[in-house]
Amino acid sequence: MQSRKILWLFIGCLFFKFILFDLDWSLNTTFSSFSFPQTYLTKFLLASLLAVPFLYIRSRWYLITVGTLIDLLLIVNLMYFRTYYTSIPWDSYFLAGNLSDFTASVFDSLRWSDLGFPLLTVLFLVLTRKQNLKVTLKEQRRKSLRLLAGCICVPLLALGGIIAYYGGYKKTYEALLTDYQTCGTPIYTIFGSLYYEHVQDKIEYTPQIKKEIEDWLSKHPRRQPLPFQIEARDNCIIILAESFESWVLEKSVEGKEITPNLNRMLKEENVLYAPYVQTQVKGSRSIDGQLLLHTGLLPINYGAYSARFPHHTYYSIDKAFKEKYEGGGTCCMTVDKKVVWNVAIVAQDFGYDKLLDKPYFVLDEKTGPRHRLGDVSFLRQCGEKLATEELFPTGGHTLVQCVTYSGHSPFIIPEESKRISFSDKLPERLRNYMVVANYTDYAIGQFITFLRSQKKFENTMIVITGDHEGFGLTRKPLYEHALGKDIISPERFTPLIVLNSPVHLRYEKVMGQVDLYPTLLDLLGADDYPWRGLGESILSSGKKAFAISPQMEIIGDTVGVSTAEIQHAKDAWRVSDLIISCDYFAHGRTGDKK
Template sequence: MKKLISTKMGFFSIVLVLYWLKTYLIYKVEFDLGVKGAIQEFLLFLNPLSSGLILLGITLFSKGRKVGRRLIIMQVLLGLILYANIVFYRFNSDFITLATMMQTNNFGSLGGSIISLMQWHDLLYLIDIVVLIVLYNMVKGNWSETRIKVRKPLTILAMGVLVFTINLGLAEADRPQLLERAFDRNYLVKYLGIYNFIAYDTIQSANTSTQRVLADSDDITVVENYTKTKYAEPNPAYFGVAEGKNIIKIHLESFQSFLIDFKLHGEEVTPFLNSLVHDESQNFTYFDNFFHQTEQGKTADAELIMDNSLYGLPQGSAFVMKGDNTYQSFPAIIGERQGYTSAVLHGDGKSFWNRDEIYKHFGIDEFYHEDYYDMSEDNVINYGLKDKPFFEESIKYLKEMKQPFYAHLMTLTNHHPFTINEEEATLAPAETNDKTVNNYFQTARYLDEALEQFFNDLKEAGLYDDSVIMIYGDHYGISDNHNKAMEEILGEEITPLKYSELQRVPFMIKIPGVKGQGTNHEYSGQIDVVPTMLHLLGIDAQDYILMGTDMFSEDHKDYVPFRKGNFVTKDFTYLDGVYYDNKTKEVIEEPTEEMIKQKETVLHELDLSDKVMYGDLLRFYKPNDEWKPVDVNSYSYKKE
């Protein structure tokens, strides 16, 4: 054994084994990959081997003692990649892609979140590096300065390719069309491994970048035919009822619908929002089966979907990756058709998520960012301006806007890691062992109080009565990494179906002069907001490329797709290859032909949306003879 360790190939073998075991251990401890059955468990154990043989094997071409140093450096680099994914996964339940790595300008604002996601046991992930450094210094004196014969590293690389081929074959046998239908990154990591997934993602990113070059007007015709087939006729009772009214759109950061009517320590967490839902005069219509449909872009995805009725990208954020695309967004449409002015108000940096560029492509007239607000230390926490001073200061900008206007106000305080000053917390934290979950209810209460204050300010400013007020949640606040604590809070097991049900976010709307419906149980999602709003303003949504349908229409399509290919309907839910009955919560062992057809429709719809985004297909589409494309050069968001 001592003789084996003392050789270059022996040292390589030890590095490979440590890498293999470390990666597999992290798979089991840090990631919830949904491993089922012996084959998937075997593949999870096997898949680090192929990438290890190839990536570590490359270092064997080095000369002399450089082999050992470069093996250690490679081990460090692979460890850093793995650890970055651990931290990313703890919040997002997802893996880093090339697209997200290109969004590094956003990471600077994530300092508090990243630190809170680190744990003391993470230091154990450095043990292999320490062992290798000590071992290398013990044995390097026995190594010659000559290179290892070329056939040895070539054999190692060939073994890596062979192992990957076997791995892929077994994966395809267990999960057919794994690479063709790669909506779910958990599946790719489970079957192929995290480093092979990164290689796959890099290739896919290169492929998608060529789609714009190869796209032509025939491609948008296929999409147009689909959206016109899906189109839902407007409800005559609602068509045009909001024409000429101001639109105030309020973004509830990380707010999930289970908070509505939820009590903690015997207190309502969100008493003001609850009062809107249960208002006896029924000013608002509350959609209690409304779901977020975001992916890696989270808030940016929600903005994209709710202003364009197109899905976010499967990897990364369109705000960053497709910021130069041609868009035919809601604010641009109503600006051209009905003379609306538009603004986004957000107490954060203007370049975060590339907003100062993509908003120009959306045709948004004004962007009130951190330069317009008092960002003194007392007013800022975590990601930016606290919600109460944000709403208080925003009133003056709304009063200055030319009417009718479309104003999108984005809150921030209820964002991971859900930080709030003790003196501003009016609700005691939850009492689990999970700080994230405990704090979530306190920041949600703060947001609720800020919203009540804002409503009072709107009324005092004379802007409440004659404005459409739309309130929505952008994405989940509590990921499935916190299921154990959430089970304590909710008093029930968080099954995959239950977790999907928790992806409901609020959507409620007040239309001046129109009595609200109270609670509407229609199944809908963020993709449906643009066609709904267009019809309320008396603009026929059929003219535009929209993936959603009017939520007030009798013909509304009540299936809700999610970015990974899963979806929910009134009667059943499809999750990761399994169909569930929504009433009984049981697995449907033999799905009907209609269920299978619905799955194919969802996948087709997601694919068409991706073609629009990757191919920038809207540059080929003219909604009507009067349409004028947005001139991005006519917008500037610098404070005068």
């Protein structure tokens, strides 16, 4: 009887751990998952399965070990969710070595509520501390095993019936992605999400998938001729600023301009400025930002495309540039190592001629949680490299991307690097972000000043944008703060700024990151490139003023937009996932010129 009591306490403890995980997850999304019977069936089934070995191992250490491992698994997935809005993809577990570079960001994702998981383990140990764990008679063990078999078979059959009714696990899970975008993990547990990801990996290019992709592409608006002539620049420099959001621009807080350098540039002639670019990255964050910008594709459903699908075929800004200017060169410069997010593979897939990573720069200014090269020194060294004829030849054609780092969460830079300060009346995280944004603004200002001092850069277009938003689930409490609500934006917008642009434009409507690619194609004069992406250029007169977030939210103005157009934009996420996972372009498809 004592052993049986321990068994049920153990099952109950695990069950409530899974429920606690769902509660924490749902606090920041939706409680819809609790209305599905699968939510309770999966948790009871999993807890019962984990209890089976106890009948044979008969050791308190087994209970402690399993309970602790479950605690760790649930906590790290909640930490990941608070930034990436999804559970940890399978491939990312094998990239855990990169966490040594993100230690501060990891701890920044912890919450006091996470203590609930180990406390449940402690409570279980207290309740069972006097229980006898000696080996029981075979008859007693058989009774416990029969009970466990019932606890496993009943929910298993119920789950099987539900899943079969809806057409199988894959279809059942995918139905959630349409109406309950974030409910897959709380309903089917972390293990269920991993299994769905495994099923996704097995997608092969078939006539049905080909038809689905090309049906969507055939309905996508075709590019209309622009009402003006584009006088494309010979060169392009892209500054992809870490976690840089739009609301800091043209804003003063406590009488201090956050971004005085960029504010000044926005008033110049030949500037294109779009402040409302809805960020559309998913779990892979920065590398998803590069996918959106360089290929016009949306992130895949699960995991990092650079890890799951290396060496797939892409059309890109870089390849379009080299096709337009035969003999032109492309380069990417970053403070990170090549192994982070498989950047070395991305460089090959996108068509970079050169990738200059961490070893190519002198670490003379450390900033951020990883003590990476600060933006001021990084962009200064980028300027020095670009001043060489080898990397940026005079009279040639060059496209360069510079990926900054200092804006990485938790937004900490050394005291000597700070150029602005704010009172303690404001939330600390908000203050830190504005200080870092001011620092990045200064770095960009110094970089632009240097470029303009060199005659060889006169015919160079400079693109400045952020790779993604910066706050994740911490945005809401900052916006709800008495002072924060007048400062931070409730939306996840990053800016698009183009200096020395062939088109002068202030675009005040909402656009998506996926729209950056076709817009840059137009600005580069590469309008005849066969792949126009899944978005639309903001230079197109028919561009609709809304975007679909990774959580399937409709952001922007949908007045005059049909239900079919909204659904078409939502369907783009699945189509993009199919294009990437099935290596669609390797089959010689470009989806027609649009």
